[in-house]
Amino acid sequence: MQGNLIIISSPSGGGKGTLIKATLKTVPNVGYSVSFTTRQMRVGEAHGRDYFFVSRVEFEKLIEKSALLEFAEVHGNFYGTSLNQVKTESEAGHDSI
Numbered sequence: 001m002q003g004n005l006i007i008i009s010s011p012s013g014g015g016k017g018t019l020i021k022a023t024l025k026t027v028p029n030v031g032y033s034v035s036f037t038t039r040q041m042r043v044g045e046a047h048g049r050d051y052f053f054v055s056r057v058e059f060e061k062l063i064e065k066s067a068l069l070e071f072a073e074v075h076g077n078f079y080g081t082s083l084n085q086v087k088t089e090s091e092a093g094h095d096s097i
Contacts, residue, residue: 039077
């Protein structure tokens with residue numbers, strides 16, 4: 001049985017992080033898909049936990065290799081979801097947020 005991809009979307013400050021944290025603590029077999037971004041790391045963030053922080057050149061290579069399920073430019077920075085990460089979790093039967 002394959003897992004599902006759960007998409008949480010809202011404007012900045014809309015409570016996505018709070019909802020995701022609560023879901024990860026209470027719902028079994030749900031993992032968090034860490035996105036790639038070209039923006040700078042903020043205080044308290046960690047590479048691989050909050051985002052995979054990459055250069056614009058590295059992000060463009062991910063696009064060229066079709067390694068992203070989706071991506072968008074927001075306020076001059078790119079954000080994208082790893083196709084491989086979501087596929088691996090789904091094939092293992094895990095849902096991903």
